[in-house]
Each structure stands twice: as structure tokens, then as C-alpha cells.
Amino acid sequence: MLRLLQCEAMKLRRSRFLLIGIAGTLIVPFFIIIKAVTRYGSDSRTVVSLFTLYDDALMFLMLLFAPLVLTILHAWIVSREYTDGTLKNIFVIPVSKTAFLCGKLLFLACVTFAFMLISWLEILVLAILCSFFVPVTDLTILSAFFFLVRMLSGGLFLCATQTPFLYLTIRTRGFVAPLIAAAAVCFVNVVLSGSPIAGVYPWSASWLFVCRRFHGQSCPAGLSAALILIMCFWGIAACLLRFRREEVG
Amino acid sequence: MNLLCFLLFVTALLAVLYAVTVTRDTKRQIAEMLDALADIKSGNGNRRILAKTRDRAAPLAYEINEIVLSYENRLAALRRTEEANKRLMTSLSHDVRTPLTTLIGYLDAVEKGVVTGTERDDYIEIACRKSRALKDYVDVLFDWFKLNSNEFAVKMDTVEAAELTRTILIDWIPVFEDRQIEYDFSIPGRPFAARLDPDAYARILNNLIQNVVTHSRADNIRISLRESENRVEVRVSDNGAGIKTQDLKHIFERLYKCDSGSSEAGSGLGLSIAYQLTEKMNGKITAESEPEKGTVFTLMFPAAAE
């Protein structure tokens, strides 16, 4: 399994999509800092707080950006094996289809966590830089660590909620369909973000979990968790079942 | 405290998991190696043991592969000779049977009195020629077997190539005259020193000329000797039937005959022998041909250092 992960990492060398992914990752924290600083500039009564920075970042990431950027990355990592025609070379090695897909899934999880980790680090670094020019409150190791845990838990939820897109990628052998689906999901996320039924929608529910915003929700947290879990298992099972039946050509 | 316990637990779990994986992998690898070795033992020299470069067992696997490969190469050489001998044996039966049966046909006709007078003499002459050709064939065969069992040792010597060539060619003049083949030898008067085995050289040249005489249907043969770039170059050219392009690259192979099935004794070995002998003497032999225009064989040997 370790070897499969190593190989996955080797395959990313010099790839353009990796650059797109990293650029996508860097955008959100950057804009959030800009927004906070400009607000402070126009109204000096507001403060730039690490707390709000991370809270905003989590909202943008979980509801809008992460599903999109991660779907691009995930779908590309999986669909390239179809478009480059490399599956036939891998299956005859032989690497079992289950092992191969599990390796892919693990690697995608790694990508997701790396995505969250980079975002977390970027906000922290930008906040420290900002603190030289404007006052930044809550800038302590403890709060940074607190949000590291939240960001990583956000990564965990993202791993769970990305599986349906993965299934779509395997099903269609391309990354257009999952990308359209991800865009649609994000749109619904935005619509639902303030409403009391956001908890029944797994994607916005995971944001509720990460940021502990279940008060005022009409749907109990248990139901949301169950929904997310069911979707995750269904996604992985569907991927596995579909991929095991995969025939080259 | 809780966190610490949890971390310890996770570490221990990971360690156990790792140990189990390593043991399982090693077990599987050993099983695979044993499987491959059993296969090799049963005679499959092409089986390889595959190992990832960073595996602990990789050097072992690579070493085994190398040993198997070196044995396999030696076996392959043996198998090739064996295969060639087998093929020779099969074609031998045919190559001898057809000319021999034809020969018997002539002798039968003479014995039963089917032919008389000059035709009878004619038949006897043909029978004579055919039996001599058969004898030549058997001689060639003998050479070939000796060459292939590596009993044919060449003794390299510094010899005077021009004189040697002249001596060989003199014996052919009556044959050419008998068959009405015009000949043209251009061998310079000055001596050429070359590193050769004179015996083997004579065989090569004889085989090439024999080939022209029996197969090319040429009425002109040119043989020239010259020196170029520290090499002695001998050319045997004729204006006969030539060799088809698809046949040309195979003519030096063992047992290749452009047309199988012929009542004339012809072994397809002469050129192969010429080729092998030339190689043994560090020389080169090439053939160029144009169908219906003729063929040129070129021999090249290193000249002796002055």
C-alpha cells in the first residue's frame, strides 16, 4: 500500500494540474486576509482576529472552494489513468483493482489533508505578517493549534463528502461530470448556508460540524452525522464495486 | 493524560500492523522465490525472480537471476547447435535422396540397355559427374560438422596472399574451360602479406567459385585481389542469375537454399562454411547481387603488419 502511495506521488511530478491545485489552495486564505485588512482600514473599530480569519476561511473552504478545487484534483488524479491509458499497464503487473483503488482513495485523502494543512499554514503566516502592520487579536499558539484540529477535521469531512464525485469520475471516466456536479453542490451550499435545514445536506452539514453551528438548526446533529456517514460508505462502496468490474477497452 | 494514552495505543497498533505486514510480505516473497526456483529446476531457464529494488531480498533475487541467465545462455548455444544438426539431418535425407535416385535412374537405364551407343557413354558420364558432386557434398558436410563442433581450428599465419590465390585459381582453370566460362583474374604481381590460415582461405575461395560454377549459370567470372586500407580485398564476381533481394540476407545462414528441391547436389552449406571460416579469421564477407545481372562476393582480411 505504501508503494502505491509512493507511486501516486511520483506520478504528480511536473504536472500542471498540481500547480492549478496549489494556486486554488492559496487563493482563499489570501482573499480572507485582504478582506479583513481592508475592513479594518475603512473602519478601525473592527479588529483583525485570528478567530474570525479561520472561521471565515472554514466557511468559504468547506462550502464553496474545497469541493471545487478538490474535485478538480481528485477527478484528474483518477481520470488520468483512463485518458492516459495506463490502467492496462497497471492491471497486468498485476495490481489488484481493489488495492489500486484503495491506494488512490488513501492518496486522495492525503491530498485533501494537505490542502487543509496548506490553507491553515497560509492563514497563520499571513496573520503573523499582518500583525506587523495592524493589530491581530488571538494570535496565540493555542488558538492556532485549536484551528489546526478544526481544519483537519474539516479535511476528514471533506474526504467523506467527496466520494460521490469520485464515483462519478469512475463512472464517466472523465472529470467534466464530477466538476459540474461539484459546482451544483456548491451552489446549493450557498443557498442553504443560512437556512435551518442546512443539516440535512451532507456538504453544508459537515461545515456545521466543523464550526459547531448546530444551534438554531431544525435537524438534529445525529441525523446529519448519519447522513454523512451513509453517503461516505455508499460512495466508497459504489466506487469499489464499479471499479472492480472495470474492463480495459 | 488521556491523549498520551491514546497516542501510545495508536503507536503500538501501528507497530503491530507494520510487523504483521513485513512478516506477511517476507513469507510471500520466499514462497514466490521457491515457486520460481522449482520452475527453474524443472528446466525453465527463462523464469526470473522479480524484486523491488529496495526489498531486502532484492540482492538475493538479482544474484539468482544472473546465475540462471548465464546458464541459460550456455544452454541456448548448445540448443542452437543441436537444432541446426537436427535440421541438417532432416534435409540431408532429402538432399542426398533426390540426386542419388536420379543417379540410379541413369545407371539403371544403362544396365537395362535402354540406351545405347553415344547416349550410353553420355549417361555414364552424367552418372560420374553426379556421383562426384555427391562426394563433394559429403566433403562439405564433413567440414560443416567439424566447424560446428568447434573441431576446426584455424592456424593464423602471415602468408603471401597473391601467390596463394594464384595457386588456388590454377586448379579451377580446367573447370572453367570445360564449362565454357570466361575467366578474368586480376592479381597484382607484387606480394601481399596477410594474416590467414591458408587452408581455410583455400576452402572459402573454392566454395565461392564452386557456388558460381554450379548455381549461377554465369558465363563470365572475375576474381580480383587488391589492398585497401590495410586490408586484403578479394572479389569474386559473376554475370549469372543473381540472387533475389529477399534471399540475399539469408545466404550465409546455415542451410539456407534459395530453391529447395533439386536433383543437383547442393547443400546450402558452402556459403555458410565460407562465412564461418571468414569470421574465424577475423575477416568479413559480403554479397551484393542484382537478379539476372550477377553477384559479387567480397572477402576482406586484415593485412599483416609490416
Next chain:
Amino acid sequence: MNNYVIETKNLTKTYGVGTSVADLNIHIRRGRIYGLLGRNGAGKTTTMKMLLGLTRPTAGEVFLWDKPLRGNKRNLLPRIGSLIEAPGFYPNLTAAENLRIFAALRGVPGPRAIENALEFVRLPCRDKKLFSQYSLGMKQRLAIALAIMHDPELLILDEPMNGLDPVGIAEIRLFLRQLCDGKGKTILISSHILSEIALLADDVAIIDKGVLLEEESLAALEQRSRKYIHFAVSDTAQAARILEREFGETQFAVEDDCNLRLYHPELSVTKIVRVFGENGLEVFEAHTCGESLEDHFKRITGGEGIA
């Protein structure tokens, strides 16, 4: 142990209503080059995919080294090198990096396997050129390098000459021949070009519309396809003498005391029979045999030819 490296039993593959391969029984002997000849879409690639376990047969079974492929993939597939359809590699990596990935997954027989394989197909090993910048011929070469990297016993090559220039084709042909004759490897090769197979293979299978039409050694095919007149006479010695004296003919072979083949079909059979009769020979049989390879293929594939 029999000598079949590959044996299929009633191998069948149907896609929806169409049948791609039907009841295919092929037998590939150890140390031979086996040519699978058929037009595009005849089922060659599907057959090869089933042999490699890339596609599941609808019915029938594949045996490799006398073991069923199903359930033994782990042990059997690493002994095979394959090239199926277009070369598939990661475009953002160099040739060596691509091979390194597959080497890391399968393992190699020696420490310099990647370098050797690349050297072998004449691709530079330290090249910085990416796979996406390769020409079609270079891509094909890399695919061949991948197929031979682990020094497999069996090569399954689907149209390996595609995209190569004539010099490259000659090189690969020579190499395959050498692998088979020199090292005793078994090679299964597919092609839609008759001459390609005729130049390379020892055994030939012709498939058309998924059906195996013929499986035969090339030598036997050529023997059969060589035009000759077969005579059965009372005395071959006299027949041989008459052919030489009366017809000036030397292109014949005596098979035994009463059978003789004349490789000169243009001669009139009736005339020869008459002259034989005049000389007191009894002629039991005389007929023309054989047809050219092309004609043969045309006939058995139903008239349209192969290439």
C-alpha cells in the same frame, strides 16, 4: 506437462448482442513466435485482453502454463510482458520515470533493468524529454521497453510494429526473432499484415469475425502453399532421369520410391505423363497442389483478403 504456454478453451466474448470472440481454441507452444492474423476488428485485441485478464471472458477459460488464469493472476501475470493497443504512459514524466513507476510496482530481475530496457529500444536513459513530447515511434519503443523490462518468459504484443519506421520494424523483428531463437522466449504477436506475420512467426492463427479459421505452423502453410505437381509413379529413379533428360528439369524432389514432387507447375502435366508412359513407367497419380499464401488467406477469410 504439455508444452503449451497459452491454451484457451472455447474462449468467448460478447458485447451486448455482438460477438467479438467466439469459441476460440488456440494453442501456443513454448519457444515459438505465434502470429495472430486478422483484419482490424477481427477480435485480436479482445483475445489478447482476455489472455491478460484485462477483460473477463463471457465463457471459456484461459490457461497459462497449464494453470487457469482465473485465480492465479498474481503468479502468472508477472511472467508476461505485454503491449496492448496504444502505449499508455504518464505524459508529465520522462521515459525512465515512467518505467520506474511500473518497476516499483512489479519488481525487476536485476538492478539495471530499466537502463537495459531503454538501451535496448534505443531510447536515451538520462533524457529530460517528457513522454508527451515523444513521437509516435518513440512512444511505441517505450511501450516495448516496458514489455521486456522484467525479462518475461512470454510476450503478448498487439500490433507492435505500429508507428515504427521501416528501420525500427526491421530492428524489432530481428530482436523478437533473437529472443525466441536465442533465449527460448515465447511470443504472441498480432497483426493485420500478412507479410509481417509471414516474416516473423513460426505458427499462425487466422481469425476473422472472432472465429478461428486456421491454426497451423508457418512451415506447413508454406509447404502447402508452394506450388508443385505431385506424381506417384512406379519407379522414381527412371522418372527423375526422364525429367532431367527430356525436360531439362532439375527442380524436383524424390520423396520415396514412388512419390515425386516437381516444383515447376508451368509444365504440362499431360505431356509429362505421356512421356513417362512412353518410357514404360506407370503413373498412378499426377496433380497440381498448393496455392500462394495470399490466395490461401483470401480463400479462408471469404474472399476479401487480409491486408
